[in-house]
Amino acid sequence: MAVSPGGSRRSETDAAAFTASPQLAIQARRTALGLSQTDLAQLARTTQAQVSRIERGAITPTLPVLERLARALDADLEVTLKAL
Template sequence: MTSPPIGNAIQARRTALGLSQSELAQLARTTQAQVSRIERGAITPTLPILERLARALGADLEVTLKAR
């Protein structure tokens, strides 16, 4: 199972900043387990969680919705 693009993006940004999952979780006011599950694609993060993660990572949150 491969990680979804959002999980990959979060993990790439986190590691580029030299943050552990625990450090990111603390900055985003969530848990390390939740960060891990998001990065692996085990759960889909809610918009509020995504906003907090983006803020903690110093990144812009861009959401694109498209019909299938």
């Protein structure tokens, strides 16, 4: 298990999900924490509808929204650019 700066533990499965796709990562972490979409939306200062659209992959969240979601999920946000 990895330990975040806040001291909470994340499983390697959570870490793999975060690497695979932001949509799956957000949903996996939210459900692991026992949060509803409404709970997460309130913590991240957004709407339940926006959380739903992000989790479905219907929209691509902006970096500020991703930062708020990561903070609400007690998770680290890493952005990596790789050459094609």
